[in-house]
Amino acid sequence: MLLEALNIKKMYGDRVIIDIDKIQIHDNERIGIVGKNGAGKTTLLNILTKNIKPDEGIVRNLGSIAYITQMDEGIENTKSGGEKTILKIREAFSKRAQLLFADEPTSNLDTNKISWVENEFKKYKGAIVLISHDRGLLDNLCTKIWDVEEGKLQEYRGNYSSYIHQKEERLECQKHKYEQYINEKIRLEESIKDRKERASKIKKAPSRMGNSESRLHKYKKSIKQTKLQNASKSIESRLEKLTKVEKPKEYKNVKFDILESNKIHSKIIIDTTVYSETIVRTILARLLFNGHDINKKVEILSGGERVKVAFAKIFLSDINMLVIDEPTNYLDIESIEALEDLLIDYEGTVLFVSHDRNFVKKVADKVIIIENEELKDKDKINKGIVSFAEEKEEILKLEFKISETISRLSMPSPKEDIEKLDREYKYLLNRLNEIRNKIK
Template structure:
């Protein structure tokens, strides 16, 4: 059943066409994820569909009630209701004093409470902890029709059955969830690469053939001087006929070259060659350590006798509920709190989203180069890997979108003298393509990284260690989030099984020794032996 349609829709910002679609239909049961680069027009499309923004041309027809969870909302919310408690929001909270995560929960709960037939949601998982995202997944799965923007690939995979990609103002439609869309895109890129290589190979072959034929034509012998007139005429005629055929062949080959279907060259992924030795990195195995670590905020105890170690070159994700102290921990490390020992050669670079490290009046390249210890060529490659190409490096930072500014901040960090990076929610407000680019960069980065993120896919891709913040303590785990969750579901780990087997085998040895004694109860010992043997077999 059709519940919304947009016909001949167009939206401009100045001379730039942001959205253009002839026919967009949303039917009951559709769970649509919208993807596209930063600034592609994702939020603009939701604003138009909700009625918050008018299109320049076209018609929107809505056949149902609509709720809209906005990315940034300062509206006061009525906090009465069951949903607020399910999201862990105090119903007496002052909206103006609420944290980013609390405001997000208030907005989500308020819109879900409307029980509308169509739900529009712009980055609903931003600033939410894992428990809240789990509740959100459950609630969204019960909503019949959703149009959703999210940088959380796991969230999109769980919920979406269709994907709309916005590219150069146009809408492209894909069936399936985000992973299926990504596979289709990857196959398309592979096909494009193969077709381009075949096109170049055929073009080179034909061009070589053209040169060979032209060379033959030019090397045709002229009529010898000693040849008689009649013989010379015959020779000249034969030569001219052969030259004519060769010239005709050249024209034919050139025509084939012109008729070759030109294939677009796929973007080449540049390899970044950062000279990490310029950061004078520490050689210690452990570069940061703390024990009996305590911290209070007002009267709230955040850490109590906590301890942790940071290993050189490792990528550690800091995870935990909202309010567990994730950002606080990064701040204390950055401020070099006296309870935390950091080796002298560790140089900390801290990323957060207030852009205080950027000069909005200078260009992208100038901003990065001012603190860079790498060459300009390396800096340009870093920016290109973060999807800031060509003339874009000459733009003033002040005109960039939020996502683009974030990428400039990353480039400044990667090119700086820092060899220990602290990243607080690095994927917030980045598009999917930029998140993947950041993942690829961090995986080959030679330094040490501690990061806070609620993006499961990002953590699983980048992290090789976890700090789990819970009950004022820090638990360390070797592995990513997926491996941690699997370990929790396994009743006994391999080490415990090995210990238990050793204990049982020792008991068997003891029973055998006792059975050799004259005054032993052999029947009872035999039963005990069989019982333990069965336990061992089960293990």
Template sequence: MIIKELMNITYEIGDRKLFDIEHLQIRDKERIGLVGRNGSGKTTLLEIIAGKRNIQSATISGETSATLLPQLKRTDTVKSGGEITQQYIDKALARKTELLLADEPTTNLDTSRIERMERTFERLQGAVIIVSHDRAFLDATCETIWEIADGNVDVYKGNYSDFARQKELKIQEHEKAYENYVQKKQQLEDAIVLKEKKAERATKKPKSLSSSEARLKGAKPYFAKKQKKLQQVAKSIETRIEKLERVEKVKELPPIKMTIPNQESLQGRTIIRADAITQAFGKRVLWNEASFQIKAGEKIAVIGENGSGKTTLIKKVINEESGLSISPAVKLGYFSQNLDGLDPQKSILETVMETAIQDESIVRTVLARLHFFRDTVYKQMGVLSGGERVKVALAKLMVSDCNTLILDEPTNFLDIYAMEELGSLLEEYEGTILFVSHDRMFTSQIAERILAIENKEIIDFHGGYEEFKNRKMKPEVDTKEQELLVIETKISEVLSKLSLEPSETLDKEFQSLLKEKRKLLGK
């Protein structure tokens, strides 16, 4: 059943048309993921659906109640970012709305809370539209993807991974169409050259033609007429080329081979050593004694719940505190969310080049991989969005004289596409990477090893994120949910027996199980 329908929605900001949507439908209990680059209008579209923004042109039908879970959270509180986000979510869910519009609901949440939210969203009775940069979250919660691109909204069936596969197929089809276009154009151009050559020869008397035969045929008029005909054919072929539907070549972002300082001398050597390090604040212990070593070229993710000490750990490494030793050949590059050091008056290219050891062609390639194409590299830093500034700061680190990158939540403020672009760059980076991230797909893509802070211990796991998550055969399930599942299974078994052989014993067992179930549900 369709609960809301949107038609002919036009929205402009100044001279810029944000989007022009012909038709969208929202069905009862539908789970929709809304994706698009930063600035494409995702938040604006949610506000329009919620009736919180005036629009120039639109027809919206359906009296469904909608609750908007906003992207910006309160900051005038002593609570943590994760607690504030959870508070907003709980209040929105308590309204039991028919349509929940959730704008970045995973902001500031650690992995365990995100996974709990996934289970919560599964149980929702109404429809949901989710804006999120967390691809794993969209995979777990959505059955439809809306993509805002070039002012339009395209609808894809399936979750985010299904959407990504469909996009890849579109790219392959585009590449095939481009190849066909180039081949056809080349054939026609070759045919023109051939006709023009024949036209040139047409006015010359063939050697096989005697003078008497030429006089009889009227050589000049005959061959001039033949030349004209060939030229007309060539002209018609040119017209066919002009009428060919032009297909642009798919942009191919080239791989990057960068010079990493001391790379050869460090290869395979231990560059960072932690020996019996521990951390506590007063009586609160973050982790007990732990030891580990990091070798050059490794890509390691530091994971754990909010407040477990991830940022504290990487800062201990950066400051080479007691128990930590770093090879003198290591050149650390640190990324944090504090971007105050970027000069707003300088251009993107100037900002990255001022500390670069790579040549300008490699710098431009890195920037292109992060979607700063051509003249956009001359934009001033002061006009960039938060996500664009993050990309510039990361590019600046990658082309500097660093050989070991330490990244604290590098994907914050990045849209999904920028995260994918950054992920592919870091995969190709040949230096060492130690990073903190709550994004599961990003971590899976980059990490070859995990340092997990769990139960006040640092677990050193040699393997990828998926292997780490699957190391326990039994998945972590909410205890109450598990007990309910066991009781409901027993109830089903008893009911089956009662239908075949009713007895007082089975009836008592059935009543007892019902009582346990009500107690768990708080009834």
């Protein structure tokens, strides 16, 4: 075991950010952390790496640690976002730590660099715990998913796709239990009503009864009423317990604008838009700001939440064209999907730069690729960027296999089949040339 955390709790003001009983990380695990913006994912990493102290609980690090942070502290501003990310990754890899933490390691990277990061992570000799909105990376790399929600951590075995399937099953099970609770609640309420009606109908003793008969009648009546009252209390007690059952939650499968930190974010938008408060709240709701989230001050918003507020301001501006640079950076997966739907419904023109393959596939109807200082126009998304990105990824894999095969041919072991290796080398080389010619 490389790390253990017990009974960790972290609060900001009166809001509980993290409240987790137990975490363990073992050798060579590949763990992806998912959750809504503001759920506490980065806070959790900072606690586990001891960059911040929990209000309660202990963290035991039993192995060496490296941490690829989300922000760019200490890196010169002349470098691009992608160059800064690569520098941080190379520096972390050079430490050869037993446990590597990474917060959005593919942010600002192009498709080729994302593939490079994915391959390097796969080869890493140690455990990895990462936060990422890249669904492809979580699918191809992770063997376990941590879902952070309302301060709690739910663990799922398998990759991201497996997590989605398991979570849907768990939520369906919760829904079924909730429906059972509703049916039981209705049955008990009707039962209480029926028993009270029966109790009220118990007749008084007839006037011509003797004293002994009257006492007997009252005694029997008392027994009946006591039984009915006890039964009603029992049912009401069960009903009270049932009412405490929570309804299961539904699961939904830029340059930063200047935001004054001491103001409520929805008020900032209302003060700067020509649209009504109702429309402002509707846009914020579509970006997953609901309930008390609407009245949060900017200073307590997470990085992803600030991005969404900036988007809301842009959507509600008096413009008909959006130009966005890497819109999915710092957003959780659910927020990315909400942004996808919002951009698809947007009536104006959208020009965006993104290396999120799933996002591009869903939102764009025309794709321009820049390569070797030239523009390549791909009119149809499914035959354009997706196939192009997949082919570029395959080129990287083929080049790696060719290099490995050449190494084996130059220094063959006694057990190596040289002819087979030679045939494999020629096949890989031909395949590589085919793909390169195809995307020219």
